[in-house]
Amino acid sequence: MSDQQRTTRPRGYEMRKRAEDVGRTRQRIIEAAVHLHGTVGPASTSIAAIADRAGVTRLTVYRHFPDESALFAACSGHWLSRQELPRPEAWSAFDSPVERLTAGLTDLYRFYRAGEQMLALVIRDVHAVPQAIREARERMNRRYVEVLAGAWPDADADADAPVRRAVIGHAAAFTTWRSLCREQGLTDDEAVELMVVLVAAVGTTS
Template identity: 30%
Template sequence: MSTEPGTLSAERILDAAEEVLRRFGPAKATVLDVARALGVSHGSVYRHFPSKAALRSAVTERWLARMSTPLADVATADEPAAERLRRWLFELNRSKRRIAREDPELFDTFNLLATQLEDVVAAHLEVLAGQLAVIIADGVAAGEFDVADPALAGRAVLQATTRFHHPAHLTEWAEPVLEDDLAAVLALLLDGLRVRPAN
């Protein structure tokens, strides 16, 4: 199946790149493999992504965005900030567990790529911390939280829940007590964020 370069969108290239990465692994996958899978010349791919590195970054960014984008809705949902924070943290953990279970090859592939793409991961973590900052700032505005710097607190909450979203901890997520553990960490963090009664 051959495709004219004119109809070749960046999105289709990324779909093919994801499939090639899943099949060959990051060490062996090449731009030529991606072009072959699409039935185009590798020049056609380079017209969208100037280098193999650019293609890898783009496909990894898209993969990470698949996790962060649905969470933006949770961050801005019409409910108390504490409830949003709870849903946000549990959904992040559950979505990672679901992907790891349903497509373990792709999960491993992208985690390996992510360790090599520090800037891409740093930008992803900024997005997540930013969503948490929105929840916390809303909580402050609603008189629910008492936090001087919501951006700093968002970053701290993200880091304090590393065990529940960083893929290095995947094997620990099988524990039956996982959700109890996350609930206990969340309770402690919420106690830290909440408004204290005045003296």
């Protein structure tokens, strides 16, 4: 073995170990932020609290995440990666408006129930959520409504379309699910059935 090989291999090992240590530290910080966001909420989650839970200094947190948006994006991405997300592309397979709405709301309400604690705290503390994260969530919510409303014939030209779209948006909201299922005690299936009836009734009484 040459002198160069003797010096290169240990240095390469040290570099890999350092990279792994950095990665583990970053992951601890993210997991600490996720835990705090899901227990006390974003507004009550300080960098000091994240650092304490992760077992690092505040400086280390800032070294990995120079601003709040970067930390929140990593936290959000990590939490979402552990969820079974709604699949609007699967809803699109249903041509029948009622069948698509039923499939979509069933999927959304399942997701809301599974992620209820985090979703409730993030919505409560929306003022503390970085704008980029809020905008991404709003885009996804609009996507849900577009897919669900798009099953109705001539959805864009129909005079009832704006009202129907508003009712679908209401039905697809986390706050609606929580009101019906947590506050009023309906099951997810009962809430879905009720909202489908409500949306289907748009335009039938005029």
